[in-house]
Amino acid sequence: MSAPPYVRALEAAKFIMGPPSIKGIPLWRGAGLRAVQLLIEGFLALVARREEAAFAEHGFLSSAEANKEVFGSYANVYELLDVPGHPGTQFRSDNIVTSIARLQREDSAAPVVAVGSILRDAAGKTPPLFRDRNIWPVVELNQLADSDKALELLGFYATVIEDLLWSIGVPSVTVETPALASYGKTTYLTVAVLPNKRPTVLATLYILADELRVALGEQHDVIDVGFTGKLLATAAMVHVDARGLALPSTIAPVQVGVTLSAGNDQAQSAQWLEELRAGGLRCETTLAGSQGARARAEQAWHRRSVPLVIGLDRTPGAVTTCTRLPIKRTELPELPSPQAVHDLLAAGDARLAKTARRLFDSAMDEGGHLRSRCDSCAEDAGLAVFGVVVPRTPVRCERCGTTGQRLFISDEGRFY
Secondary structure, eight states, X not given: OOOOHHHXXXXXXXXXXOSSOBTTBOOBOHHHHHHHHHHHHHHHHHHTTTOOOEEEEOOSEEEHHHXXXXXXXXXXXXXXXXXXXXXXXXXXXXXXXXXXXXHHHHTOOSOEEEEEEEEBOOOSOOOTTTSOSEEEEEEEEEEEEOTTTHHHHHHHHHHHHHHHHHHTTOOOEEEEOSXXXXXXXXXXXXXXXXXXXXXXXEEEEEEEOHHHXXXXXXXXEEEEEEEEXXXXXXXXXXXXXXXXXXXXXXXXXXXXXXXXXXXXXXXXXXXXXXXXXXXXXXXXXXXXXXXXXXXXXXXXXXXXXXXXXXXXXXXXXXXXXXXXXXXXXXXXXXXXXXXHHHHHHHHXXXXXXXXXXXXXXXXXXXXXXXXXXXXHHHHHXXXXXXXXXXXXXXXXOTTTOSEXXXXXXXTTOSOO
16 A cells, blocks of 8 residues: 655655554654754754753563553553563653652752653554654643642743744644543644644643542642644645645755855855854755756755755855745845745745645634634534633633633544
8 A cells, every 4th residue: 555645755854664564663863863853953952942851761671560550551551571670660651750750859849851762552543743653753742730830831831832843834722621631631733734624732731630640659749741743743744846845944854955166166065054053054965966956956855854055056156045835946146144044944934834824724723623602602503512622711702702712622622
């Protein structure tokens, strides 16, 4: 069976390995690892608006007993027997037990962000980065909070997640739902849409249920925020053109691909590239010796998700920029400054975000997902209310005119 288009785009961009593949265990390559690193750096920077987070990379194994004490037994967890030096272990299935133990040892009120793999059994279809057995990256933030501050803190992290998604050109909405009450006494889900206009959950945010909090041995409320590589899979679905992956510059491993020719002034080109890199731009170069080679080089940059290609190879002294969505080539009178390149990248990011926003708004409208209703009118109309949009803001009920709230409607119930 042929791989889905987003998988082929990620493979062509050298983010993940192509076939033969292992069911449910995508193998990441260098470009994908770099994109994940950039995504995590962006998340940590947004968290630092409030306070710096400690960072941890947990091991692949964890205590089976400790996890059972908190979560009980799960059929999809792999327990291990007779592992030398590691008795009573399992493949890690969650980060929270280890992270909360660290916060308790350190008596810390600051957040800790853990990144690593979790391994769970997954029957049926396993579309890469959507429903894996070995899920990587799993990014999970945990923090302890006084009960009177926990909800405000959860709201802050909801904004962080929405801003992170917007930074990669993915619009979203946060919904408070009772659907996962056994895990969170307050549950927020960050919802985006796929190209087929179906909603999908890209992040989960909880104030942990009291039963789990007590099992963790914690008196404070426990904040739990998490997302996975599904963010990149969604970006790969939404941001693509005929040439392949078209990621925003925020997470593109190479932001600027420069095509040179043997006739270039090498000293001038080297100095210019040094200035770009000093200006914080991620640049790489390739050499093209003919018109055909130049075209192939441009296509190769695009397959690798490079948002901006600059050609210095057409004629001596010529400078041509090529931007994407749509592909547009522009002749420049001189080598662009670092700021001019940043501006071109920002304009490209804005085009991606605008297209994604149209998709999101169209999906919300056509699916009837966002409605302004009071409780009575929602019940009378038999709406399948999945949750309430947060932050909760009073709105005018579109049916009776009284005060209501923004509701998220899902006829399929809980969705993933």
